[in-house]
């Protein structure tokens with residue numbers, strides 16, 4: 001069996017995973033509760049499509065961020081300065097409304113001895129984003145996974161996102177960008193290093 005993702009990052013797992021048929025029935029119930037007829041031709045296949053879509057939105061529950069980070073390698077040049085990836089796109093869903101939130105992440109780490117394939121950092125973002133999240137929790141989980149998985153001397157993250165639950169319902173604020181920050185290790189201790197990160201993100 002695949003190792004569970006960082007234990008502290010997974011809350012109560014469902015004691016019994018409902019069947020696909022039960023999931024589709026739940027979608028029919030929501031359609032009927034909304035006031036439409038789930039049996040009418042246009043909606044007939046919707047429960048199937050929604051179940052497929054949920055499989056995609058939430059496939060991060062089946063994935064292991066630390067496993068993605070296991071394949072580190074030594075950099076022959078001995079490079080040990082900040083590695084920064086800017087504008088990593090992510091798509092997630094808020095745990096309050098199951099509504100999408102979309103945005104970008106800027107992520108830096110300070111390697112100890114080993115570096116990691118750049119794509120793996122974007123994969124870690126994707127794994128945690130494809131779960132029910134708050135933006136704060138998402139930011140924290142990515143940061144701790146990178147710190148732990150890479151034994152990094154420091155990790156810095158800024159995430160900026162627009163929340164559909166604030167745009168299409170509730171307060172109906174479409175233009176709001178929510179920005180979250182997480183600084184670990186040397187980035188937390190060293191304000192000059194943090195400033196370099198912030199300046200490089202702005203560049």
Ligand SMILES: Nc1nc2c(ncn2[C@@H]2O[C@H](COP(=O)(O)OP(=O)(O)OP(=O)(O)O)[C@@H](O)[C@H]2O)c(=O)[nH]1
Nearest residue numbers: 094095096097133134135136163165166169170171
């Ligand atoms: N801190 C945080 N809040 C979030 C996030 N996503 C959604 N929310 C907020 O979660 C809150 C849920 O508030 P509740 O009062 O329980 O629910 P609600 O009545 O649907 O709230 P409204 O959105 O104000 O209508 C709202 O204020 C949302 O804006 C997130 O990623 N982080």
Ligand SMILES: [Zn+2]
Nearest residue numbers: 094096097165
């Ligand atoms: Zn929400």
